Amino acid sequence: MSAPSLVIAVPSKGRLKEQAASLFEATGYTLRVKGHDRGYRGQLDGLPDVAVEYTSASEIVHQLRAGRVHLGITGEDLVRETVPDVDSRIEFLAPLGFGHADVVVAVPECWLDVSRMADLEDVAEQFARSHGRGLRVATKYMNLTRRFFAKKGVTGYRIVESVGATEATPATGTSELIVDITSTGTTLKANHLKVLEDGLILQSQAHLLAAKRASWDGRAKELKDTILSALSS
Amino acid sequence: MTAESAKEFEALEGQARALVALFGEAGYEFVAPAILQPAGVFLDQIGEQVRARSYVFTDLAGEELCLRPDLTVPVSRLYLERHPDAETEARYCYNGPAFRFQPLGPSAMHPREFRQAGVECFGASDKAAADVEVLLLAVEAVRSAGLRDYRICFGDIALFYALIDAADLPERWRLKLRHYFWRPPSFHVLVDQLAKGARIEPDRILTALGESIAGKSQQEAEDIVSAYLNAEGIPLAGNRTLREIAARLLDQAADLYADTLPKEVVTVIEYYLGVAASPREAVDKIAMIARGAGLDIDSALATVTARFDLLEQQGVDLSNATFATEFGRKLEYYSGLVFQIEVPGMDETEPVAGGGRYDNLLIALGAPRPVPAVGTAIHTERLLAAVGRASS
Numbered sequence: 097m098s099a100p101s102l103v104i105a106v107p108s109k110g111r112l113k114e115q116a117a118s119l120f121e122a123t124g125y126t127l128r129v130k131g132h133d134r135g136y137r138g139q140l141d142g143l144p145d146v147a148v149e150y151t152s153a154s155e156i157v158h159q160l161r162a163g164r165v166h167l168g169i170t171g172e173d174l175v176r177e178t179v180p181d182v183d184s185r186i187e188f189l190a191p192l193g194f195g196h197a198d199v200v201v202a203v204p205e206c207w208l209d210v211s212r213m214a215d216l217e218d219v220a221e222q223f224a225r226s227h228g229r230g231l232r233v234a235t236k237y238m239n240l241t242r243r244f245f246a247k248k249g250v251t252g253y254r255i256v257e258s259v260g261a262t263e264a265t266p267a268t269g270t271s272e273l274i275v276d277i278t279s280t281g282t283t284l285k286a287n288h289l290k291v292l293e294d295g296l297i298l299q300s301q302a303h304l305l306a307a308k309r310a311s312w313d314g315r316a317k318e319l320k321d322t323i324l325s326a327l328s329s
Numbered sequence: 330m331t332a333e334s335a336k337e338f339e340a341l342e343g344q345a346r347a348l349v350a351l352f353g354e355a356g357y358e359f360v361a362p363a364i365l366q367p368a369g370v371f372l373d374q375i376g377e378q379v380r381a382r383s384y385v386f387t388d389l390a391g392e393e394l395c396l397r398p399d400l401t402v403p404v405s406r407l408y409l410e411r412h413p414d415a416e417t418e419a420r421y422c423y424n425g426p427a428f429r430f431q432p433l434g435p436s437a438m439h440p441r442e443f444r445q446a447g448v449e450c451f452g453a454s455d456k457a458a459a460d461v462e463v464l465l466l467a468v469e470a471v472r473s474a475g476l477r478d479y480r481i482c483f484g485d486i487a488l489f490y491a492l493i494d495a496a497d498l499p500e501r502w503r504l505k506l507r508h509y510f511w512r513p514p515s516f517h518v519l520v521d522q523l524a525k526g527a528r529i530e531p532d533r534i535l536t537a538l539g540e541s542i543a544g545k546s547q548q549e550a551e552d553i554v555s556a557y558l559n560a561e562g563i564p565l566a567g568n569r570t571l572r573e574i575a576a577r578l579l580d581q582a583a584d585l586y587a588d589t590l591p592k593e594v595v596t597v598i599e600y601y602l603g604v605a606a607s608p609r610e611a612v613d614k615i616a617m618i619a620r621g622a623g624l625d626i627d628s629a630l631a632t633v634t635a636r637f638d639l640l641e642q643q644g645v646d647l648s649n650a651t652f653a654t655e656f657g658r659k660l661e662y663y664s665g666l667v668f669q670i671e672v673p674g675m676d677e678t679e680p681v682a683g684g685g686r687y688d689n690l691l692i693a694l695g696a697p698r699p700v701p702a703v704g705t706a707i708h709t710e711r712l713l714a715a716v717g718r719a720s721s
Binding site for chain 2: 204222227249272273
């Protein structure tokens with residue numbers, strides 16, 4: 097088989113995989129897994145020179161950044177978190193209308209004196225006086241958090257990396273507040289957390305993305321336009 | 330700018346040996362603290378901004394470590410290990426690598442791996458004498474390396490604190506002004522806000538509690554908050570106590586009814602922060618500003634003047650030195666004197682030496698009592714480059 101003209105990376109599991117599959121199905125370019133249905137290669141019906149790579153949502157970001165694939169589907173939150181020089185590396189072609197998640201700053205509901213980002217710096221000052229250290233922010237979004245807190249003038253904190261059950265960390269005492277994704281707010285509410293009024297860092301959803309550093313010959317550009325117009329119509 | 334050739338390496342090593350010998354003769358014991366440091370110490374005390382500039386990683390046992398971003402904290406930890414009671418006077422010197430991530434990529438003047446040679450003086454109760462001792466050592470060090478053309482820039486954080494203490498302000502505003510001093514952009518927003526009385530619109534909860542909480546005692550406020558949380562079924566979480574939450578609500582409620590920050594105080598702060606001049610001139614200007622507003626900061630000013638007198642008596646030429654009130658606002662652990670030695674033609678963000686007094690750091694690192702501390706570090710690669718440039 098000859099080399100594909102264009103490679104597109106799509107999520108290999110979970111809701112993102114299913115939703116990407118139904119989106120392609122609706123356009124007529126149905127996604128087919130090659131070989132057995134746990135395989136990591138696939139094809140699009142009607143576009144034989146497009147290769148599909150199934151890979152994890154975060155790996156897709158690295159592949160795009162390096163230009164090892166032409167197109168990819170993944171969440172904006174992961175792209176903005178992982179790629180510092182995003183504008184020179186990745187182009188946001190189209191939002192896809194699924195995978196909605198807001199990245200937000202949330203504090204314990206019992207902090208009646210805190211409703212805005214500006215309160216956090218005051219709280220950090222008070223906290224340092226009585227506890228001898230800064231606030232701890234649990235998150236997996238280290239870079240988004242740093243940039244957002246710097247923009248809001250909040251400095252008296254440190255990040256503790258958290259890869260799962262972030263919303264439970266203020267209750268267990270390993271953090272004071274969190275930065276996490278929420279779609280309906282139910283999980284936050286159940287953990288007695290509230291989102292700060294100006295604490296929305298990013299309204300994320302799944303995007304069709306293009307790698308600026310991939311090799312874009314005529315046929316690859318043609319295929320990009322075909323897929324883009326099919327997915328965004 | 331690690332020494333990449335044998336010749337550079339030998340030049341750097343030779344310079345460092347001479348510096349350490351000089352420090353040794355002055356009574357500073359050579360120490361070599363660990364390069365790998367527990368990350369938590371740096372992150373808790375120095376904050377996320379330093380983390381963004383530090384190489385932090387988790388080892389196979391799950392411990393969070395960092396490559397030391399400076400040597401002051403590691404040497405302070407070493408002092409506390411040797412003297413847990415923190416009652417002993419001690420003088421240490423060092424020479425070794427430190428590491429900083431450079432967001433714009435490493436360069437000759439902003440290397441990610443660089444060497445510092447320096448001294449730290451702990452527990453000396455005569456602070457003025459220790460300040461001068463360390464400053465003199467820094468000057469002698471760069472001079473002994475062959476640097477002739479340099480300029481000393483001074484600042485003193487204690488002066489600002491004295492000014493705020495002397496002004497007639499509610500304590501909650503003093504605490505705020507002190508804290509925000511280290512965050513220049515937010516500081517100006519804060520002063521503006523307090524001056525205009527532009528109160529942030531109180532939110533729903535404060536409105537609900539506001540009437541009932543304003544003017545109450547701390548205990549009454551805690552009871553009100555506690556009753557509210559119980560009624561709403563909200564548990565305490567996030568390590569802050571009822572006392573802390575109630576105290577801030579009381580402050581916020583007080584702000585709702587407070588007068589604005591007096592115009593005179595705003596003017597004094599603005600004039601003060603604008604002072605940058607030769608040392609003597611700067612002291613005169615600050616004295617004039619304070620007197621004009623009827624604020625007595627004479628004793629803080631006397632400390633600064635006495636320091637300059639001592640330096641001149643010791644033969645330090647202050648004719649091209651500067652004193653800037655803004656200087657040192659980026660390094661929160663400094664508590665008094667701050668200084669750096671700059672070389673004309675090199676950027677001020679690239680000093681060959683820097684240092685200052687940091688009386689609050691050791692208690693933050695776990696000392697059972699405050700430890701007066703002052704130190705200086707020499708950026709040896711920059712010093713070598715500056716000397717080389719002058720002689721070529």
